[in-house]
Amino acid sequence: MRLTVDRERCISSGSCVRSDPAVFDQDVADGRVLLLHEAPGPEHRDAVLRAVHSCPAGALTIVEDR
Amino acid sequence: MTEISEAEAEYPSFPMARSCPYGPPKEYEEIREQAPISKVRLALNGREAWLVTRYDDVREILSDSRVSADITNDGYPLMLPVPMEILKSVPRALFHLDHPEHTVQRRLIMPEFTIRRIDAMRERTLEIIDEYIDAILAKGGTVDLIEELAMPIPAQAICELLGIPVGDRHFFHEYVAGILGKDSDPEQIAVREAQMAAYIERMLVERSEKPGDDLVSNLIVRNEEDGFGLELAEIGILVRAIVAGGHETTANMIGLGILALIDHPDQRELLMRDRSLASRAVDELMRIFSISDFGTSRVAMEDIQLGDTLIREGEGIIASLAAANHDPDLFPDPYRFDITRESVRNVGFGHGVHQCSGQTMVRMQLELIFPRLFERVPGLRLAVPAEELPLKNDSLIHGLYKLPVTW
Numbered sequence: 001m002r003l004t005v006d007r008e009r010c011i012s013s014g015s016c017v018r019s020d021p022a023v024f025d026q027d028v029a030d031g032r033v034l035l036l037h038e039a040p041g042p043e044h045r046d047a048v049l050r051a052v053h054s055c056p057a058g059a060l061t062i063v064e065d066r
Numbered sequence: 067m068t069e070i071s072e073a074e075a076e077y078p079s080f081p082m083a084r085s086c087p088y089g090p091p092k093e094y095e096e097i098r099e100q101a102p103i104s105k106v107r108l109a110l111n112g113r114e115a116w117l118v119t120r121y122d123d124v125r126e127i128l129s130d131s132r133v134s135a136d137i138t139n140d141g142y143p144l145m146l147p148v149p150m151e152i153l154k155s156v157p158r159a160l161f162h163l164d165h166p167e168h169t170v171q172r173r174l175i176m177p178e179f180t181i182r183r184i185d186a187m188r189e190r191t192l193e194i195i196d197e198y199i200d201a202i203l204a205k206g207g208t209v210d211l212i213e214e215l216a217m218p219i220p221a222q223a224i225c226e227l228l229g230i231p232v233g234d235r236h237f238f239h240e241y242v243a244g245i246l247g248k249d250s251d252p253e254q255i256a257v258r259e260a261q262m263a264a265y266i267e268r269m270l271v272e273r274s275e276k277p278g279d280d281l282v283s284n285l286i287v288r289n290e291e292d293g294f295g296l297e298l299a300e301i302g303i304l305v306r307a308i309v310a311g312g313h314e315t316t317a318n319m320i321g322l323g324i325l326a327l328i329d330h331p332d333q334r335e336l337l338m339r340d341r342s343l344a345s346r347a348v349d350e351l352m353r354i355f356s357i358s359d360f361g362t363s364r365v366a367m368e369d370i371q372l373g374d375t376l377i378r379e380g381e382g383i384i385a386s387l388a389a390a391n392h393d394p395d396l397f398p399d400p401y402r403f404d405i406t407r408e409s410v411r412n413v414g415f416g417h418g419v420h421q422c423s424g425q426t427m428v429r430m431q432l433e434l435i436f437p438r439l440f441e442r443v444p445g446l447r448l449a450v451p452a453e454e455l456p457l458k459n460d461s462l463i464h465g466l467y468k469l470p471v472t473w
Contacts, residue, residue, distance in 0.1 A: 030176065
């Protein structure tokens with residue numbers, strides 16, 4: 001799967017990091033999302049789906065899922 | 067006088083009282099089943115508002131950029147008897163601001179609440195928790211955990227965050243006790259609020275001259291260096307919003323969480339056997355209690371089609387977090403307290419751009435306090451029958467006034 005993040009929409013909730021800290025991180029400077037892996041492996045799929053669904057600002061998008 | 071049709075006259079009155087510490091008012095279930103987006107009449111002023119009760123609808127409305135959180139908008143569903151001229155004269159921060167002012171303030175404060183930053187406070191927070199548990203154990207007999215644990219710990223955590231000198235902390239504790247107590251009268255609250263505002267104002271002046279390593283100094287420096295363009299007075303209002311938003315909510319969750327774990331020995335044992343469940347337990351406690359149920363009220367700034375319902379511009383909307391968090395489509399057997407629940411993320415901290423900015427800090431405190439308390443006081447039990455626990459039914463935020471325990 002491939003992901004994109006929209007830092008303009010991001011509100012620094014940390015919700016994605018709580019779902020999968022191996023894929024998402026928070027920028028120290030502003031708390032906004034940093035994508036550690038644009039194409040996380042299948043073992044991350046459930047956690048990433050959870051992160052996308054729970055993002056309060058709709059800042060995460062799955063651009064390809066297979 | 068305008069005619070009121072029978073249906074309009076019969077709109078249920080809002081807010082509805084909770085009958086027990088757990089779960090939302092009973093009426094929500096029937097409303098969600100029969101008319102999940104329906105009109106209610108505000109007890110405060112007789113005005114109508116839409117009550118939204120399904121999880122998906124609540125999330126959709128809270129994510130919609132066409133709604134406003136501005137309490138001074140005419141259609142905003144007011145729950146507290148504060149005259150509009152006073153509401154308009156009080157400077158608003160975060161909670162009741164819309165984009166772009168809200169975005170600027172949120173961006174200014176959020177670097178203070180990253181997971182990394184808050185994790186660095188864990189050790190110190192655990193020390194604080196231990197100090198209060200020591201005092202409780204030394205006291206013995208019957209102890210009110212609201213007064214001795216639930217209120218002081220978040221106050222102390224905020225003091226750490228803001229860098230309040232130890233000598234001034236008694237003032238913070240008195241402030242919290244004075245604001246939250248059952249017998250606090252409006253006059254006393256107003257005096258305390260004015261004292262707090264004056265204290266924060268002094269602190270801002272001192273720290274802009276000599277910044278230290280604390281949230282207040284960081285906000286002042288970041289505002290200056292990164293060109294946020296806020297006045298010092300606006301930062302003061304923001305700091306007051308952080309104080310106000312951080313203590314009652316956390317204190318109420320500590321009290322209710324302890325009650326839930328006393329009441330459900332099986333869940334308590336699960337948590338004590340596997341501490342890695344703490345984070346999920348906190349999620350489940352946030353869901354089951356949903357202490358801020360209608361703090362997420364909004365006004366439609368345009369016509370909004372929500373499912374089959376057309377919400378007209380100017381109409382008030384109550385996006386009920388407690389109703390959403392008990393939607394059986396997402397949370398099977400919603401009234402069961404189950405810390406191992408594998409479900410979608412609940413909306414206990416809200417949803418959309420106004421989702422609780424301090425949630426990482428709240429989660430940290432709650433994740434530490436429950437396992438620690440039951441580890442050190444394994445025989446903890448209620449000192450009064452559960453039915454006698456006084457609920458905060460007259461407050462915007464659900465909680466307990468007292469939690470008398472013994473061991």
